[in-house]
Amino acid sequence: MRTLPFFPHAAFEQERAATLEMIHQVGLDPAQRFTLGPAVAELERVISQETGAGHAIACASGSGALALAVAAVGIRPGDEVVVPAFGCQPIAGMIVQRGAVPVFADVDPRTLVLDPAAAEAAVTSRTVAVVPTHIFRTMADMPRFRAMGLALVEDAAVAYGASLNGKAAGRWGDAGVFSHAQFKPLGGIGEGGIVVTDDNEIALRCREQRGDGMDELTARFLLRRRTGFTERMRRKAEISARYNKAFAPLAKEGLVTLPPQGQFSHVYALLTDRRDELARHLRDRGIGSHVYYPTPLPQQQAFARFAGGARFPNAEAVGRRNLAIPVWPGMDDAEVSRVIRAVTEFFGGRSSGDISG
């Protein structure tokens, strides 16, 4: 029985030979283009087409894309920008790098994404923008943020391929941002990011500022990995649906599952007061897990000076209670059952009805 790591092992193994061939081709390319060449242009064309965005601009990383978008929508040094208190560092870090001021707002305790009411309450006369982040398998409430009338940067770093009300993730903001690092939905063999926008001016500013941008090799690999993308995402959604169904009866034991919103299943996280015990229980059974963002951004040393000691009870609670369990396309049904059994057993429940798949 193999261990089930949280991050999939050897997910690119079947691409090894093809990648070596790609590197060989890039090295012997008669045009000797290594960055921002024809493969990057083709990737941008494909991403525009798949999302329906007027423009796609590839760059060196998801954080780099966020930095480009933040500057291009007109956020200036000294401006206030509302960001979620629960999430990954770039949401605040790229605002700070711009010289602007991140203003933290709490997240919804059920969906873990930025709470629109909290965001509205954080707005002052100096606020110019809001940056909601899609988390795990939930898109932020984009229609509400759209209605705030501020510049809107959509952090869709983990949500490539998601959609809400028929509109692709990334398209709800004045600019939207995707990451294509190894473990992202459309993950690559290095760092890479993309900004999408319908605004010609924003697109132009992103293009002017992106520097050397994305490597040709990264773009070639991502183009190749689009094959099978839909099937991989379908499998992740299927596993998530099995988890949801199996764990629903455990609600009375204090296990909370998250409502999907936006039709994507990047990360499957559970909420429980017994988080650390559950992680140990799973580890003892050869099942990996991951705790996301245990310390809310405003409590991290890097960003505390922007929070003025304010508290964010939902972000703190989610940080204490979340545990993400394996959900990767290569898991077979028996392995999914094994995870279900281990979680169910921990909460003292019976899992006999859950393993049928």
Added chain:
Amino acid sequence: MGDAASSWRVRFFDGRDSFRAEWPGIADQVNRVFDNDKFAHGKLTVEFEEAIRRYTGARHAVGVNTGMDALYLILRAVGVGDGDEVVVPAYAPLSSVAVVRRAGATPQTAVSPRTKAVLGVHVFAPVPDVVGLRRIADEAGVPLVEDSTQAMGMRHNGVHAGLFGAAGALSFAPGNTLGALGDAGMVITDNAEIAERCMRLRHHGRTGEVPGHASDVSSSSAMAGMNSKMDEIQAAVLLARLGSLDTAIARRREVTAHYTKRLSGIAGVQVPFMPEDQVWSTFVMEAERRDDLVDYLIRAGVQTVVPALVNQERLLALPVYPDLKADDIDHVCDTVAQFYEGGQA
């Protein structure tokens, strides 16, 4: 400038012959990346950092995404920020100036009370008077930071470029003396504190992370940073190529010696100085009627580049790379000679 691959007889950069020779070693290293199953900021990055420490003699080396990111992180790490000033050469590359601005500072050409750092730039020119620069920085009580992005392999009195002051930025862009197949850069320094800050800043200011090792808890940040990780495949290529760097530099010296011999007598051309230290990432000469010469070279199938400098009206970079063949060098020189001596007004 048409970019159809077939239209150039002499490309500005062409590393295909070297790549063919190096391919088995590159493939071996890339296979190790797949074995390790981590594609950025992993074990090969750490190995390459160690290899660069050995090669340059630096105590610390921090692998990042580009040479310009390396310079930006150094400026941040030595405390340059909003409202500060950085002294830059009057004859500076636009890229160095842009990095100073990116850090929120204003580039100046003289020391003032707001000066936070002095930037020395080793570009196409000979190694600048680093001792003099160091003295200016010391007198002002600020660090000397080196843009050594075109100086991999360059030593002056035995000290590798980038190590004369507080820290130096290296670039492994494809056309450089040590080139990747995409972007990669590195900070080198003997200062542990600067190295530590750069290591944090390159990955969102996170603490307690070990490249190549997955953690089961997301980390916290001690300072607002960015994402500037080195791709493992680029580290693989660079590890495979480092062993032939000295040979590649020797070959570049032969090419530029050939250029100098053929071009130095031509009225209208001023060839660069030939200090022994120079590694010749680029060969930049001064040329009268430069733009006409560029067009003339294009018609002869020679691709050149106008360096992006603050002050560049007469400057032109000729192709220089290890794979450049003798008859191609002659073709470039013949074309330049014809332009100036053959009545091509």
